[in-house]
Amino acid sequence: ADVIEELEQTLATPTPLLRGIADAMVEEMERGLRADPHAPLKMLISYVDNLPTGDEHGLFYALDLGGTNFRVLRVQLGGKEKRAVQQYEEVPIPPHLMVGTSTELFDFIAAELERFVETEGDDFHLPEGRHRELGFTFSFPVHQTSISSGTLVKWTKGFCINGTVGEDVVAELSSAMERQGLDMKVTALVNDTVGTLAGGIYADNDVVAAVILGTGTNAAYVEHVDAIPKWKGPLPRSGNMVINMEWGNFKSDKLPRSDYDIALDFESLNPGEQMYEKMISGMYLGEVVRRILLRLAHDASLFGDVVPSKLEKLFVLRTPDMSAMHHDTSHDLKHLGAKLKDILGVADTSLEARYITLHVCDKVAERGARLAAAGIYGIVKKLGRDRAPTDGSPKQRTVVAIDGGLYEHYKKFSSRVEATVAELLGEAAASSVVVKMANDGSGIGAALLAASHSQYN
Numbered sequence: 001a002d003v004i005e006e007l008e009q010t011l012a013t014p015t016p017l018l019r020g021i022a023d024a025m026v027e028e029m030e031r032g033l034r035a036d037p038h039a040p041l042k043m044l045i046s047y048v049d050n051l052p053t054g055d056e057h058g059l060f061y062a063l064d065l066g067g068t069n070f071r072v073l074r075v076q077l078g079g080k081e082k083r084a085v086q087q088y089e090e091v092p093i094p095p096h097l098m099v100g101t102s103t104e105l106f107d108f109i110a111a112e113l114e115r116f117v118e119t120e121g122d123d124f125h126l127p128e129g130r131h132r133e134l135g136f137t138f139s140f141p142v143h144q145t146s147i148s149s150g151t152l153v154k155w156t157k158g159f160c161i162n163g164t165v166g167e168d169v170v171a172e173l174s175s176a177m178e179r180q181g182l183d184m185k186v187t188a189l190v191n192d193t194v195g196t197l198a199g200g201i202y203a204d205n206d207v208v209a210a211v212i213l214g215t216g217t218n219a220a221y222v223e224h225v226d227a228i229p230k231w232k233g234p235l236p237r238s239g240n241m242v243i244n245m246e247w248g249n250f251k252s253d254k255l256p257r258s259d260y261d262i263a264l265d266f267e268s269l270n271p272g273e274q275m276y277e278k279m280i281s282g283m284y285l286g287e288v289v290r291r292i293l294l295r296l297a298h299d300a301s302l303f304g305d306v307v308p309s310k311l312e313k314l315f316v317l318r319t320p321d322m323s324a325m326h327h328d329t330s331h332d333l334k335h336l337g338a339k340l341k342d343i344l345g346v347a348d349t350s351l352e353a354r355y356i357t358l359h360v361c362d363k364v365a366e367r368g369a370r371l372a373a374a375g376i377y378g379i380v381k382k383l384g385r386d387r388a389p390t391d392g393s394p395k396q397r398t399v400v401a402i403d404g405g406l407y408e409h410y411k412k413f414s415s416r417v418e419a420t421v422a423e424l425l426g427e428a429a430a431s432s433v434v435v436k437m438a439n440d441g442s443g444i445g446a447a448l449l450a451a452s453h454s455q456y457n
């Protein structure tokens with residue numbers, strides 16, 4: 001009981017703490033926008049200053065390289081009347097390619113894309129004499145040099161490929177497509193958050209920000225150019241610029257980092273980086289649970305006298321398994337017990353051990369969801385949309401589009417994100433702020449941005 005109580009304290013995220021984190025997020029956003037060299041938030045300029053209007057026309061491809069999956073998509077855009085017809089295919093990224101060479105990774109992508117292009121049917125029309133065009137969604141931090149070029153800042157989420165950092169990822173993809181004999185031009189390079197924002201606005205005009213909660217976590221939002229001191233380019237006509245926050249790298253004294261988080265970070269591929277991401281996202285939640293269970297096995301004999309050896313193995317407990325255990329509603333937690341047997345090889349767990357495991361999943365998920373909600377609240381605050389107007393003007397609707405497998409599939413996580421955003425906003429503002437799932441907005445978003453930056457416009 002003592003161990004559990006200590007654990008609860010370690011993982012606690014009381015509301016005043018979350019308010020402090022949201023304020024720290026706003027401060028860090030400002031620092032990043034000033035290009036303070038020590039700012040943890042890169043606040044990357046996306047070169048997207050115009051978001052989709054709905055008038056986009058034509059056939060476009062999109063390619064989405066995420067953390068675990070790789071997706072290809074084709075869209076026939078038909079303007080406001082006909083909207084969009086789309087087809088996609090998704091393939092898991094073979095793990096060896098995540099730590100191999102740049103050439104191997106991009107050759108694999110180009111080959112999959114080529115295969116997909118071959119299946120283009122009669123619903124899709126490319127005007128005579130044109131090249132196919134592609135929006136490339138690349139969910140890693142990129143220092144963009146234009147809408148269609150940018151160099152990799154660093155790998156995250158378990159990718160570790162030598163020689164790509166500092167290289168132009170569009171050039172890498174383009175040469176791979178050339179090697180493949182695929183005639184296609186990349187007209188937009190976008191982060192998945194920016195793609196989700198574009199896709200979100202296409203579906204709902206009131207979207208102002210997009211958040212990814214998948215393997216990793218990140219956010220993008222529409223900022224006024226005058227609030228971006230580091231922007232030295234021409235003033236966009238819209239007056240706006242989409243900013244890719246790279247919020248996974250957020251850090252602050254206010255973040256309640258436990259010994260588990262510190263050890264996880266230390267043993268990770270990118271120590272010292274992506275602190276916020278390591279407390280929130282799908283790649284890490286299960287691993288935090290594993291570390292806690294291991295400690296409980298050692299200190300409180302959670303699984304009997306011997307500590308199951310499989311429990312020592314990094315990343316054995318994946319977040320989808322954690323989620324499955326967490327959603328077990330049977331009275332004797334038999335599904336959870338079966339998972340523990342499958343994953344950790346412990347045959348007979350006591351009912352108490354199962355309840356404790358459930359509780360650990362609950363606390364770790366709750367903490368991640370509440371920290372993510374604090375970040376969302378921070379963005380809403382930065383935009384000044386956290387309170388109802390006092391001058392009697394009508395309330396503006398504010399929508400935050402969310403995408404990612406963690407949010408989509410882990411209900412006890414997503415419902416807590418929503419509840420906590422509402423809690424932080426308070427009743428008056430909560431009624432005008434909507435947090436909603438924008439499923440696969442990033443693919444269609446990238447295609448829309450490829451269309452608005454087409455060489456044929």
Ligand code: ADP
Pocket residue numbers: 065066067068069139213214215216281282283319320321323324403404405406409410
């Ligand atoms: P990516 O982030 O790689 O672009 P997704 O948005 O599809 O891809 O997110 C995949 C991640 O979502 C997985 O790595 C996993 O952490 C998480 N996830 C997938 N399914 C579930 C689930 N059922 N419960 C909890 N998390 C899940």
Ligand code: MG
Pocket residue numbers: 064065066067139192214404
């Ligand atoms: Mg993704």
